[in-house]
Amino acid sequence: MSYLDINLENIACNYNLLKEKVAPYALCASVVKANAYGIGAKQAMKTLQKAGCKDFFVAGMDEALDLYKISKDNLFMLHGVESYEEAELTYHHNIIPVLNDHHQIDVYNDFGKKLNKKLPAILHFDTGMGRLGIDREDVQKIINHDFINYQYIMSHLACADEPQHPHNIQQLQMLQKLQKFFPNSKVSFANSSGIFLGKDYHFDMVRPGCALYGINPTPGQPNQMKQVVTANAKILQRRVLQKDQHVGYGSTHIAKKGSKILVAEYGYADGYPRALSNLGKCYAQGYFLDIIGRVSMDLMIINASAIPDQIFQSIKHVEIFGNNIKIDDLAAQAKIITYEILTGIGKRTLKNYM
Amino acid sequence: MSYLDINLENIACNYNLLKEKVAPYALCASVVKANAYGIGAKQAMKTLQKAGCKDFFVAGMDEALDLYKISKDNLFMLHGVESYEEAELTYHHNIIPVLNDHHQIDVYNDFGKKLNKKLPAILHFDTGMGRLGIDREDVQKIINHDFINYQYIMSHLACADEPQHPHNIQQLQMLQKLQKFFPNSKVSFANSSGIFLGKDYHFDMVRPGCALYGINPTPGQPNQMKQVVTANAKILQRRVLQKDQHVGYGSTHIAKKGSKILVAEYGYADGYPRALSNLGKCYAQGYFLDIIGRVSMDLMIINASAIPDQIFQSIKHVEIFGNNIKIDDLAAQAKIITYEILTGIGKRTLKNYM
Numbered sequence: 001m002s003y004l005d006i007n008l009e010n011i012a013c014n015y016n017l018l019k020e021k022v023a024p025y026a027l028c029a030s031v032v033k034a035n036a037y038g039i040g041a042k043q044a045m046k047t048l049q050k051a052g053c054k055d056f057f058v059a060g061m062d063e064a065l066d067l068y069k070i071s072k073d074n075l076f077m078l079h080g081v082e083s084y085e086e087a088e089l090t091y092h093h094n095i096i097p098v099l100n101d102h103h104q105i106d107v108y109n110d111f112g113k114k115l116n117k118k119l120p121a122i123l124h125f126d127t128g129m130g131r132l133g134i135d136r137e138d139v140q141k142i143i144n145h146d147f148i149n150y151q152y153i154m155s156h157l158a159c160a161d162e163p164q165h166p167h168n169i170q171q172l173q174m175l176q177k178l179q180k181f182f183p184n185s186k187v188s189f190a191n192s193s194g195i196f197l198g199k200d201y202h203f204d205m206v207r208p209g210c211a212l213y214g215i216n217p218t219p220g221q222p223n224q225m226k227q228v229v230t231a232n233a234k235i236l237q238r239r240v241l242q243k244d245q246h247v248g249y250g251s252t253h254i255a256k257k258g259s260k261i262l263v264a265e266y267g268y269a270d271g272y273p274r275a276l277s278n279l280g281k282c283y284a285q286g287y288f289l290d291i292i293g294r295v296s297m298d299l300m301i302i303n304a305s306a307i308p309d310q311i312f313q314s315i316k317h318v319e320i321f322g323n324n325i326k327i328d329d330l331a332a333q334a335k336i337i338t339y340e341i342l343t344g345i346g347k348r349t350l351k352n353y354m
Numbered sequence: 355m356s357y358l359d360i361n362l363e364n365i366a367c368n369y370n371l372l373k374e375k376v377a378p379y380a381l382c383a384s385v386v387k388a389n390a391y392g393i394g395a396k397q398a399m400k401t402l403q404k405a406g407c408k409d410f411f412v413a414g415m416d417e418a419l420d421l422y423k424i425s426k427d428n429l430f431m432l433h434g435v436e437s438y439e440e441a442e443l444t445y446h447h448n449i450i451p452v453l454n455d456h457h458q459i460d461v462y463n464d465f466g467k468k469l470n471k472k473l474p475a476i477l478h479f480d481t482g483m484g485r486l487g488i489d490r491e492d493v494q495k496i497i498n499h500d501f502i503n504y505q506y507i508m509s510h511l512a513c514a515d516e517p518q519h520p521h522n523i524q525q526l527q528m529l530q531k532l533q534k535f536f537p538n539s540k541v542s543f544a545n546s547s548g549i550f551l552g553k554d555y556h557f558d559m560v561r562p563g564c565a566l567y568g569i570n571p572t573p574g575q576p577n578q579m580k581q582v583v584t585a586n587a588k589i590l591q592r593r594v595l596q597k598d599q600h601v602g603y604g605s606t607h608i609a610k611k612g613s614k615i616l617v618a619e620y621g622y623a624d625g626y627p628r629a630l631s632n633l634g635k636c637y638a639q640g641y642f643l644d645i646i647g648r649v650s651m652d653l654m655i656i657n658a659s660a661i662p663d664q665i666f667q668s669i670k671h672v673e674i675f676g677n678n679i680k681i682d683d684l685a686a687q688a689k690i691i692t693y694e695i696l697t698g699i700g701k702r703t704l705k706n707y708m
Binding site: 001033034035037038059060061062063078079080082100101128129130131132135137158159162165167236237238239242243245246247248249250251255261263265268269271274275293296297298299301335336337339340343344346347348350 | 355387388389391392413414415416417432433434436454455482483484485486489491512513516519521590591592593596597599600601602603604605609615617619622623625628629647650651652653655689690691693694697698700701702704
């Protein structure tokens with residue numbers, strides 16, 4: 001069948017590479033939200049724990065509840081708590097919420113009051129991302145909450161993948177100002193790309209995600225990260241055309257008599273961009289092969305005429321992306337981002353962890 | 355949390371509507387591959403069984419093994435068997451393979467020979483789709499296989515959604531010729547759109563998929579099918595901006611001071627096309643609202659300034675697609691097809707079956 005090879009060792013390598021870049025006084029957390037960017041959150045988390053990581057970030061409650069049993073140290077939940085019930089869930093499952101607005105703070109503080117305990121949290125300020133987080137103008141309103149221990153204050157960079165973007169330094173300066181209001185809290189700021197902006201951005205804890213899974217955190221420069229995922233599609237059929245013939249839905253391509261055609265069990269339901277119909281390439285046995293006709297839900301059609309006969313008949317799989325078809329190139333060709341390829345990987349595709 | 359409402363009753367309605375269109379002598383099967391186009395294969399299958407469907411199609415072995423326990427009658431596997439082991443699996447799990455080439459036929463016949471039994475199968479001819487299936491020129495080579503009972507011969511339409519396309523009638527005529535070689539086999543041809551090409555295309559069994567799940571089988575004409583899926587995103591945060599402010603990654607949008615902003619827990623990892631950054635709309639409380647800034651992995655940012663204050667503060671969810679944001683329009687705006695939206699629905703989103 002079609003399968004993904006997921007190289008966990010390379011996730012550990014990427015973690016170590018990032019750690020080397022990070023200021024020695026800063027912790028290196030790992031973001032494992034969205035099923036570790038499609039790769040498998042449990043497997044990624046165990047691998048990263050072995051590599052020394054103790055701090056993990058997920059998005060919402062569903063992900064936190066899915067992973068709390070594996071967490072040994074800190075499991076942070078980015079989307080926060082909005083009700084007493086959610087606050088209770090975090091407390092009983094050892095999940096530390098990131099608090100993003102006054103309502104979340106009030107809910108969490110009230111819950112702490114009922115328990116008469118100071119509860120751990122991260123306080124999130126919006127320094128320019130304009131998404132989640134407290135307005136920096138409101139900082140005075142939130143420094144007194146008796147039942148919350150703000151372990152960290154955090155913020156999130158909007159343009160870290162563009163090192164020259166003026167917003168980076170503006171966000172940094174804003175966070176430095178906010179920091180002074182919380183002398184007992186640590187600070188977390190940088191995502192993967194933020195790590196490469198320099199040590200000023202590292203504070204007490206960085207939070208890489210994409211780079212762990214092989215996505216280039218420094219676009220426009222060579223990718224320093226090791227590739228983690230290879231996708232291999234099973235060949236269902238090998239045909240030598242007996243005449244000129246249309247292939248695929250909408251009859252958008254004519255393959256010539258004598259063409260060697262492979263039909264692979266991989267389609268857009270497996271996460272392959274249909275936009276690469278008649279455009280994309282895959283790879284087998286030293287050859288880059290054209291995808292012809294429209295990519296369908298479960299299948300794609302490949303022109304393998306370049307491959308010699310005896311090899312052609314024995315091809316069991318083609319590489320969809322991996323060592324030869326770079327996932328970043330595939331995404332760029334489909335006019336999407338690599339993150340979308342990873343998080344879009346279909347769930348029926350077998351994941352082979354190594 | 356964010357959730358999908360999946361209206362199973364409407365799947366049953368769609369099945370019944372299709373059945374009414376189908377010639378009275380023809381069976382109406384259901385295609386439930388790719389997790390029933392992302393909707394949930396088990397739930398769809400049980401619903402369709404209650405509506406009277408006895409014949410189901412899946413793509414590969416993984417899907418067949420996931421569903422064989424639910425199957426009471428015929429579970430057909432489109433991708434066929436390529437080894438003795440796969441033939442054995444189909445036999446022990448009551449799965450009927452579609453045989454797509456000479457190799458698959460030989461494998462399956464050899465397995466039948468070992469059992470000394472005539473095994474059920476569908477024989478697939480390529481009449482112009484140029485994807486899976488036997489070349490029609492090879493029909494003479496395959497009529498004698500002692501250990502296979504070809505319950506059906508089948509073929510697949512390439513251009514059924516374009517009723518005027520000349521390939522439809524060409525494919526039909528080809529299949530009618532092939533039919534004569536198999537006087538003891540029934541015939542299956544039409545997919546969803548094929549049903550609307552008229553009764554000549556119905557033969558003994560039609561195989562709708564997309565139309566069951568609400569996708570328009572007659573593009574360019576009004577959609578007769580009932581909508582099955584509604585996606586609702588949880589609102590994590592409501593903000594009134596205290597100044598003009600950039601929002602989202604890359605700072606691609608400036609929202610004005612006083613803007614009412616919603617941050618919703620729905621991003622491209624949930625299947626929302628990132629291509630609709632600064633373009634898409636969602637819906638709440640009678641208002642169509644702009645998505646502003648880039649869609650991120652887990653979140654999107656929405657300008658809800660049109661909504662009166664007291665309603666704004668109480669908004670818990672927004673409609674991503676459903677009754678108001680038509681899924682077909684959403685797909686068209688993102689320059690993809692509705693099938694990709696459905697099969698791309700993220701697995702962390704809660705499915706609420708009703």
